[in-house]
Amino acid sequence: MKTIKNLLLLYAILVAQMPVVAVADNVSEYTIKAGFIYNFAKFTQWPDKSDELKICIFGKDPFGKNIDKIDGKISNGRTIRVIRTQKIDEVRSCHIAFLNIIPPERYLFERALKKIDGTHVLTVSDARNVTEFGVMIGLSINDDKIAFDVNHTMALASDLEISAKLLRLAREVN
Template sequence: MSAHQLLTSVRRLALCLAMALATPTSFSEVASEGQLKAAYLINFLKYIEWPVAKPTVTICLFGRDSLGPYLAPYEGRSVAGKELRIRRVSSPEQLADCQELFVPDTEEARYAAILRWTDKQPILTVSDNEIFARDGGSVSLIRQEGRLQFDINTDAMGRAGLKPSSQMMRLARQVIGSTR
């Protein structure tokens, strides 16, 4: 690893740590909750190893699009050395090029169906519902004590063939599953 790559990796880790350790009284003091969630989705892409490399990385949004406006400024930018794309999906047929699928908490009634669609596919499933990771999703974004944190389900990631970095594992509020 070159000195430049090492410095870039250290900067990324510092950004994630800063996001994880920020303790504002309210989300509005730092950024809107939507902006923070979008930043987490972008950063997750940097700390996951996918089984198959693709020239682009795509975040797919399912259901009511609450994060699209916050993710739009990132579209076309380079994330982990790949061009970022953002798109909406509503059916399993549309998931083929998704590396990350965000499912808002408003879609809780459809979690089981969505997780069946993504089963054993290399897709990082993320929701802003606390039970999502416990119910088989990869990552839950959680509001707690004025901070946005996340839980990781390593069994779900393993089934998807995804490998979270050790840095991401350390930053998680809770690691669910048997793989450590």
């Protein structure tokens, strides 16, 4: 019961009380982005059967408490764990990795991605054109709305199955 209540609460926070996916003044951008990450988890299939679903924040944490709210929630039968890390090696065992690389240079992303190559990590970033760098999902803001691009090639290479439903919503898929 508690989980349902919490879920509803989350839903209220993420959707209902922010009915428009606009980045309103009173709602932090990263609250919405945290919600996106949570929902990405729902539309993605990982090859492993682990009970946990690790969401790792690599680099400086831009979410703060906003993302802690999804820690412990259940998605597709897995318990979400929010992990903050500065070591790229630790990212290898994550299911979703939010890569906050500063400065958002291409080579930096390519180096980090190389480190986690061969793993099954759904990489997400909100740096500009990151999908071109090899990041799987790139968040961006368009007309006060958050949109996302998907590098489906990369996801497939990492044995990740992103739901077509999600793909349909992507601004750009390559």
